[in-house]
Amino acid sequence: MRIFDPHIHMTSRTTDDYERMAAAGVRALVEPAFWLGQPRTSVGSFTDYFDALVGWEPFRASQFGIRHHATIALNPKEANDPRCAGVLDVLPRYLEKDRVVAVGEIGYDSMTAEEETAFAAQLQLAIAHELPALVHTPHRDKARGTQRSIKVVAESGIEPGRVVIDHLNEVTVATVKDSGCWAGFSIYPDTKMSPPRMVEILKEFGTERVLVNSAADWGRSDPLLTRATVDLMLASGFTDDDVDLVFWRNPVEFYGQSGKLELDDDDAPEKLFEGNSILRGGS
């Protein structure tokens, strides 16, 4: 059992979560840059956050034998704040980092002109830095937001196989499948998608080009819902190989398009000095 969570916001989680995830089989993950709940008011606030995504958080993850990667972007919601527009100028520096494997989360929140400008500009950054792109779909007016996202992706010229459209449901999955983009699903305790609904979608649409994540963050969420979905897949007649495709080989194939995925043995806690650990508590 090996699980790669392709979308989870570990900044918002505790070491208990890392410990339970590792025990449940999570061996690698991608943490997309996103909104922190409290709106940010300056570019510096973003760069400190991005620095944590390529510095402190991979270190925390390594304590539990979990390989941490990130995606970096100006998220749709904060793209509407003119005080944050300068974030676009600092992105190229971060997109060159070893563990940054995509541009994201980009896309729409309220489908404003400002969001669309940032969305299109960041798809161009993905092309320029030879990275895949992670596209968030809006919670409100989702079906039309998804269609419009696919249109912006097509207009950008990025290859659809290098784009995942995330947070899909029964209503939006078919459009995304038809577009050639990857289909992403966020399993939540009571909103976006649940394990039983996910299993039904996998039965109908198959296991190819699908990314299933927990998207666990600071809201009500559960980092073990990847594992819960695995268990339900197996109980519903899917094979071990189906599970390995959805929860390991698919994310490896998608993010591997960055050329920067590092899953070999030299990534784990051995880089640390022997015997030390943040488990002991710092000073």
Place this chain on the structure above:
Amino acid sequence: MKPDELRAALPPAAVGWVDEAVTQIEVDPGAIARLFPRAARACGRAPLGDAPGWTADEAARALLLKALPGDVVAGEADRLYRFGDADEKRAVLRALPLLRIGEAGVPLLHDAIRTNDTRLVGAALGPYAAHLDAATWRQAVLKCVFMGLPLSIVDRLDERGDEELRVMLAGLAEERAAAGRPMAADATGLLNRLSGTALRKEA
């Protein structure tokens, strides 16, 4: 470890990439901003047999920094650290003793010691830590004990260890004993050596 020893310790493919990158930096020092983050992808991250304690990416990055002209090296090292991921930050810290920058790199050590990342704290206590004042250095040594870092990473430990560090270690040993928690053997060893030195001085 001298720069030419680091270069010689790199695998041949990495030497080729580093030489090419050094040439680019000598022509255009600003090119280091793009080349520095790419060094690990180009040279790998393997430990170097002929440069104990160094990895290929750290050695390559040190050689890139070493190629910078004297008037920009301090400023570039600062920027590369500020905007670096954890591996890049560590590489800048490792390279500091090789650069002719006087005390200009001291703020980077302060930043690294403030973190809770053992790789950065450890890298801040190499030979360049000679520039740290005694109070900061003692706090950093004690932080290593707290974080479980082996004290063998601290440059000139016994030479710099003093009565004040002994008092601090003895205080920690007392707290640990009261809590029924062990203190690392190397910290106890240091405490014993410092106590022995103090006794000899008294006698």
